[in-house]
Amino acid sequence: xxxxxxxxxxxxxxxxxxxxxxxxxxxxxxxxxxxxxxxxxxxxxxxxxxxxxxxxxxxxxxxxxxxxxxxxxxxxxxxxxxxxxxxxxxxxxxxxxxxxxxxxxxxxxxxxxxxxxxxxxxxxxxxxxxxxxxxxxxxxxxxxxxxxxxxxxxxxxxxxxxxxxxxxxxxxxxxxxxxxxxxxxxxxxxxxx
Numbered sequence: 001x002x003x004x005x006x007x008x009x010x011x012x013x014x015x016x017x018x019x020x021x022x023x024x025x026x027x028x029x030x031x032x033x034x035x036x037x038x039x040x041x042x043x044x045x046x047x048x049x050x051x052x053x054x055x056x057x058x059x060x061x062x063x064x065x066x067x068x069x070x071x072x073x074x075x076x077x078x079x080x081x082x083x084x085x086x087x088x089x090x091x092x093x094x095x096x097x098x099x100x101x102x103x104x105x106x107x108x109x110x111x112x113x114x115x116x117x118x119x120x121x122x123x124x125x126x127x128x129x130x131x132x133x134x135x136x137x138x139x140x141x142x143x144x145x146x147x148x149x150x151x152x153x154x155x156x157x158x159x160x161x162x163x164x165x166x167x168x169x170x171x172x173x174x175x176x177x178x179x180x181x182x183x184x185x186x187x188x189x190x191x192x193x
Contacts, residue, residue: 003171006031015041024185025178029076029163032172047163050156052186056149058088063117064124064153065160066098071128074164076172080179087180116144120153127157
């Protein structure tokens with residue numbers, strides 16, 4: 001049971017009420033976030049941008065989110081994002097490799113990943129664990145990714161570190177995996193047809 005009350009959408013006020021009303025699924029993570037009424041809308045907007053507008057791409061973003069969940073112990077995020085990762089084309093072998101990774105290592109040498117993904121995961125691991133990134137790791141990620149993609153990766157990591165802390169500290173009750181429904185609702189629609 002959550003350490004704090006999950007705000008019911010009917011009891012929410014202000015921006016929290018607007019955010020909860022607009023969601024296709026009233027996930028507990030958003031019901032917990034609704035306590036921070038002045039922050040809920042900017043936080044959800046940032047999350048929406050991360051899930052829908054990155055040059056980094058959906059697959060690589062999901063690899064980073066799963067890495068955050070694995071390192072931070074973000075059970076809630078893992079449950080929601082494994083289906084999203086599969087839905088955007090991340091192979092099960094890559095999900096398994098992240099789940100089973102020896103986190104004492106500084107490299108992701110599993111053959112499930114290509115060189116760019118290995119560089120991104122090594123970069124992500126250092127961002128998560130050390131804040132600073134060794135020159136050799138930064139040089140390698142720079143070989144594969146644009147400056148925009150690198151900054152997007154840092155922002156995605158930071159966002160999901162925050163969300164993992166929110167759910168873990170408050171012991172937010174796990175929802176059934178509905179992340180793909182939320183993800184699908186955030187994608188731009190082709191209105192030209």
